[in-house]
Amino acid sequence: MNAVARTERDDILVVRGLDKVYPGGFQALKPIDLEIRRGEIFALLGPNGAGKTTLISIICGIVNLGAGSITVDGHDVVRDWRSTRSLIGLVPQELKTDAFETVWNTVRFSRGLFGKAPNDAYIEQLLRELSLWDKRDNKMLMLSGGMKRRVMIAKALSHEPQLLFLDEPTAGVDVELRRDMWAMVRRLRENGVTILLTTHYIEEAEEMADRVGVISKGELILVEEKAALMHKLGRKQLRLQLHEPLDAVPGALASHHLELAAGGNELVYNYDTQGERTGITALLADLAAAGIRFRDLSTRQDTLEQIFLQLVKEGA
Amino acid sequence: MNWYGIRAIYRFEMARTGRTLMQSVASPVVSTSLYFVVFGSAIGSRITSVEGVSYAAFIIPGLVMLSLLMQSVSNASFGIYFPKFVGTIYEVHSAPLSFLEIVLGYVGAAATKAVIVGLIILATARFFVDYSIAHPLVMVAFLLLTTITFSLLGFIIGIWADNFEKLQVVPLMVITPLTFLGGSFYSIHMLPPFWQKVTLLNPVVYLISGFRWSFYSLADVSVGISLAATFGFLALCLVAVWWIFRTGYKLKV
Numbered sequence: 001m002n003a004v005a006r007t008e009r010d011d012i013l014v015v016r017g018l019d020k021v022y023p024g025g026f027q028a029l030k031p032i033d034l035e036i037r038r039g040e041i042f043a044l045l046g047p048n049g050a051g052k053t054t055l056i057s058i059i060c061g062i063v064n065l066g067a068g069s070i071t072v073d074g075h076d077v078v079r080d081w082r083s084t085r086s087l088i089g090l091v092p093q094e095l096k097t098d099a100f101e102t103v104w105n106t107v108r109f110s111r112g113l114f115g116k117a118p119n120d121a122y123i124e125q126l127l128r129e130l131s132l133w134d135k136r137d138n139k140m141l142m143l144s145g146g147m148k149r150r151v152m153i154a155k156a157l158s159h160e161p162q163l164l165f166l167d168e169p170t171a172g173v174d175v176e177l178r179r180d181m182w183a184m185v186r187r188l189r190e191n192g193v194t195i196l197l198t199t200h201y202i203e204e205a206e207e208m209a210d211r212v213g214v215i216s217k218g219e220l221i222l223v224e225e226k227a228a229l230m231h232k233l234g235r236k237q238l239r240l241q242l243h244e245p246l247d248a249v250p251g252a253l254a255s256h257h258l259e260l261a262a263g264g265n266e267l268v269y270n271y272d273t274q275g276e277r278t279g280i281t282a283l284l285a286d287l288a289a290a291g292i293r294f295r296d297l298s299t300r301q302d303t304l305e306q307i308f309l310q311l312v313k314e315g316a
Numbered sequence: 317m318n319w320y321g322i323r324a325i326y327r328f329e330m331a332r333t334g335r336t337l338m339q340s341v342a343s344p345v346v347s348t349s350l351y352f353v354v355f356g357s358a359i360g361s362r363i364t365s366v367e368g369v370s371y372a373a374f375i376i377p378g379l380v381m382l383s384l385l386m387q388s389v390s391n392a393s394f395g396i397y398f399p400k401f402v403g404t405i406y407e408v409h410s411a412p413l414s415f416l417e418i419v420l421g422y423v424g425a426a427a428t429k430a431v432i433v434g435l436i437i438l439a440t441a442r443f444f445v446d447y448s449i450a451h452p453l454v455m456v457a458f459l460l461l462t463t464i465t466f467s468l469l470g471f472i473i474g475i476w477a478d479n480f481e482k483l484q485v486v487p488l489m490v491i492t493p494l495t496f497l498g499g500s501f502y503s504i505h506m507l508p509p510f511w512q513k514v515t516l517l518n519p520v521v522y523l524i525s526g527f528r529w530s531f532y533s534l535a536d537v538s539v540g541i542s543l544a545a546t547f548g549f550l551a552l553c554l555v556a557v558w559w560i561f562r563t564g565y566k567l568k569v
Contacts, residue, residue, distance in 0.1 A: 022569055060410040064568050085412040096403035100335060112324025113411040
């Protein structure tokens with residue numbers, strides 16, 4: 001009983017057996033179970049068309065629920081939709097704005113829409129934090145793409161949500177703005193907002209997320225702590241640049257399963273970071289005994305990108 | 317009730333009117349003035365009176381109705397169509413707003429604008445003709461009922477339309493003909509007996525007849541029937557809007 005109570009308090013979002021078949025028969029989501037912990041940054045990773053936006057849209061009430069149940073902070077999204085929607089802020093993938101409205105009015109409008117009393121001091125603070133204060137009287141059509149995206153974020157935060165969905169927040173955004181965006185997401189988390197972001201940039205998940213979920217063809221293939229995921233699936237490679245090239249791997253080193261690369265100039269050793277022993281000490285000792293000298297060495301670990309591609313390929 | 321949400325939509329829509337003042341207010345006033353010049357002065361001078369009322373005065377209720385219907389439908393249909401078109405509707409759907417609240421915001425604003433235009437036209441008419449309003453309360457009742465009903469109809473059209481052509485086709489091909497054939501410029505007693513019967517199928521006849529009765533105490537059909545027909549049409553629109561939100565027709569998949 002205690003365990004259940006604790007789980008409900010810790011998870012701000014609980015998705016159970018959610019699936020969605022669009023009219024016309026396209027199955028956008030296969031039954032999905034997912035919990036988002038309060039205060040975390042969760043990255044939902046998947047290629048285009050994997051079902052990321054559908055999942056978010058159902059939670060927000062934009063797309064009808066197929067089967068299953070969703071609770072936000074303990075409230076059911078169908079029965080208690082007013083409470084759940086008040087708790088959620090959504091930044092959609094596409095920049096959809098009212099061209100002729102000013103920044104100030106459009107953010108104020110969003111707060112009203114979500115049923116909150118006007119609070120100009122809060123809106124001012126929000127605009128200042130997002131470097132939008134100078135632009136407050138500009139019409140939306142005057143703003144650059146990056147600025148518009150900030151306004152979308154300001155709109156989503158205007159009603160002080162506890163759970164923020166960022167759907168592809170940095171798609172088509174330049175490197176500098178992407179860094180800004182990441183810094184901003186971290187600040188939001190420090191202020192107690194839980195963040196679920198979807199992305200197909202692995203770099204983003206790697207940089208930001210506490211946990212990563214991988215979705216492909218409507219199926220949630222995996223949910224894992226980011227560090228654990230990289231640890232678990234991350235194979236490491238040791239490459240040795242030799243002084244003198246070899247024609248073949250010497251028989252004395254056969255037990256290490258080495259490969260020759262770069263025309264015999266490099267020896268490649270694959271090992272598992274997860275294993276009790278990496279075998280590196282033994283390998284180096286054997287190399288010395290065989291009289292093979294090397295000039296330099298480097299190690300390389302799989303990035304999340306490689307892990308991800310591998311997962312999606314296996315899922316296919 | 318999410319009153320702040322209703323207010324936000326209402327104010328947003330009213331601000332849009334402010335930005336398009338020429339189109340929303342000036343153009344109906346200009347076109348109505350033209351009707352007065354053409355029908356009231358040029359042609360009207362040859363028609364002495366219709367059932368004891370001068371022709372220019374006779375057409376006032378019809379002209380106000382004409383603008384009221386067109387304004388209600390176009391304001392409300394555009395109001396909900398545009399966020400669908402540019403995609404900002406996502407925010408309304410994701411907000412804690414019930415269908416009733418969404419309708420109150422959009423339809424309320426559309427009806428307010430239409431009533432304002434109707435009153436401006438009534439004031440404009442004063443420059444051309446002298447008229448009196450015999451039953452002011454009934455007049456206000458018809459004014460409000462009609463604008464609310466046709467704003468609801470406009471809202472339905474705005475949701476149904478998935479391109480600009482569809483948005484225009486109902487006002488142009490249905491509402492305008494019904495209004496012109498609904499006795500704006502004539503009493504249906506002027507029609508041949510057969511067409512008098514046919515014309516009773518036109519819902520606008522009841523609106524114009526009832527509205528005209530509130531001015532001059534003269535009507536093509538009795539005012540009770542007019543009121544009943546207007547309420548009937550309002551109920552029909554309410555059911556349609558309720559069904560749209562219940563099923564998510566053209567709004568949610």
